[in-house]
Amino acid sequence: MxxxxxxxxxxxxxxxxxxxxxxxxxxxxxxxxxxxxxxxxxxxxxxxxxxxxxxxxxxxxxxxxxxxxxxxxxxxxxxxxxxxxxxxxxxxxxxxxxxxxxxxxxxxxxxxxxxxxxxxxxxxxxxxxxxxxxxxxxxxxxxxxxxxxxxxxxxxxxxxxxxxCATATVAAAIAAAGPLEGRRVLVTGAGMLGLTAVAMATTAGARVAAVDPDPARRDQALTFGAAEVHDGSSTPGEADVAMEFSGHSTAVQRCLDALAVGGTAVLVGSVSPGATVALDPERVVRGLHTVVGVHNYRPVDLAAAVRFLAAHHRGYxxxxxxxxxxxxxxxxxxxxxxxxxxxxxxxxxxxx
CATH class of the missing domain: 3.90.180.10 (Medium-chain alcohol dehydrogenases, catalytic domain)
Structure with missing residues (x-):
């Protein structure tokens, strides 16, 4: 042979x-x-x-x-x-x-x-x-x-x-978040996944606020479509969708605390053990909140990732x-x- x-x-x-x-x-x-x-x-x-x-x-x-x-x-x-x-x-x-x-x-x-x-x-x-x-x-x-x-x-x-890995995982997170047109989206962590999420959410019609302590990453988030950026010392305001990509417990907490009524938190970055965060069950119940974890992805997410890159890699x-x-x-x-x-x-x- x-x-x-x-x-x-x-x-x-x-x-x-x-x-x-x-x-x-x-x-x-x-x-x-x-x-x-x-x-x-x-x-x-x-x-x-x-x-x-x-x-x-x-x-x-x-x-x-x-x-x-x-x-x-x-x-x-x-x-x-x-x-x-x-x-x-x-x-x-x-x-x-x-x-x-x-x-x-x-x-x-x-x-x-x-x-x-x-x-x-x-x-x-x-x-x-x-x-x-x-x-x-x-x-x-x-x-x-x-x-x-x-x-x-x-x-x-x-x-x-x-x-x-990166793009397909973000595609899975976007799918978990539901329709984004006209919604306020918070993205914490502006690394590879976070920047991709900013671009995908912006393209879907969302207004995106990105949070990252690194000024260079905040600048990159603007080039990927973020409407506003923050260093984490201030609160961007309420979010209909909060997507967490850094894995830091403070960022997870920020996403949970930022949710508006009917809001969804999509947690992606917490793939290794870390500090616990506070979850107020009354706030979840009265706020009609949804908390979703995303790990790995489905075949359709990989297909969506390639379609997005093919359509938008010249724009971002x-x-x-x-x-x-x-x-x-x-x-x-x-x-x-x-x-x-x-x-x-x-x-x-x-x-x-």
Whole structure:
């Protein structure tokens, strides 16, 4: 059976440098699988949490779950995109961070992103006989049960890559918030997800107030459509929808306290343990409030993310949110840059 040369960045735990491993893999993926050449990946905040020890992870591992690539091979039985179109060799794609079984109780309830047998790209134990399960590699084997979306040719790699995590997660948050036209929206945390939320909510017809202590991020929020920005020392006023992306307990509290009657709080950033916040049940009851958590996303959210980027990437400076271009042999430098760079994402070009 023919094989292709592959390379991937192996992570051996907190405090250990990445090492590049060269291998070979079959050009014929298994039933329902895709073999994809990764054209560009981006360093996500959860990758930083993993390497710093803030997020539990198997060791060793192949990290990375935001990427865009080109299909080289399609397994027996074929694979279809979320919109039903067939995936063929040469198709440019992004794919979801999760692979679901499709048959468990949660999948049956419309929660495939919380499948009882869930597998997550960039978060699985490294198995040397089948290592290609993350984005920091020249190739990825996309498993059955993974949402796949074709990427338009004119959508730049650096704009498309974050769709697999950041943009799709925001699309899920926007869906959870309900109709936004004419509504007052508060966004706390103006990083990659928060800026994307500002743009999506503004495009949907909302008036958006963004809160972030960093003045540079506040300036970016204005370029992404925010009507007003705040540093957190003042209260923006009541919000019909409050969306939290920073994960800080003070920001969560701000969102809960800001809700107007009938308001909805969408909590996204609290993905690791933090301080508890106060929830006044009487205020929730009398205010007809809704509090929603969003983690991972559905296939339709990934499709919505790509549609939004395709339609609006020229109107909002999404390309400016990705900096650097690092090869696999410079993964440590890429993550170091991601911790302090003005751009919230750093690019990894696996074939450099």
């Amino acid at each position: 023919d094989t292709v040369p592959v390379r991937y960045a192996r992570w051996d735990g907190v405090g250990s440098p990445f090492s590049v491993v060269s291998d070979r893999t079959s050009v014929v993926p298994g039933s329902g699988e895709l073999l994809v050449r990764i054209d560009l990946a981006t360093v996500c905040g959860s990758d930083l949490h993993t390497v710093s020890g803030r997020r539990p992870s198997p060791v060793p591992a192949l990290l990375g779950h935001e990427q865009v690539g080109t299909v080289l091979g399609v397994g027996a039985g074929g694979v279809r995109c979320v919109d039903g179109s067939p995936v063929t060799p040469g198709t440019r794609v992004v794919w979801s961070v999760t692979a679901s079984c499709g048959g468990c109780e949660r999948c049956a309830r419309g929660l495939p992103h919380k499948c009882l047998g869930l597998r997550k790209y960039g978060h699985e134990p490294l198995v040397e006989s089948a290592p290609l399960t993350g984005g920091f590699a020249t190739h990825c084997v996309v498993l059955p049960g993974t949402a796949v979306v074709a990427v338009p040719a004119d959508l730049p790699d650096e704009v498309a890559s974050p769709a697999s 400076p999404f390309a400016d949110l990705v900096g650097g271009t690092y090869g696999l042999d410079r993964m440590d430098a890429a993550l170091a840059a991601a911790r302090g760079a003005a751009a919230p994402r750093q690019a990894v070009a696996p074939r450099l």
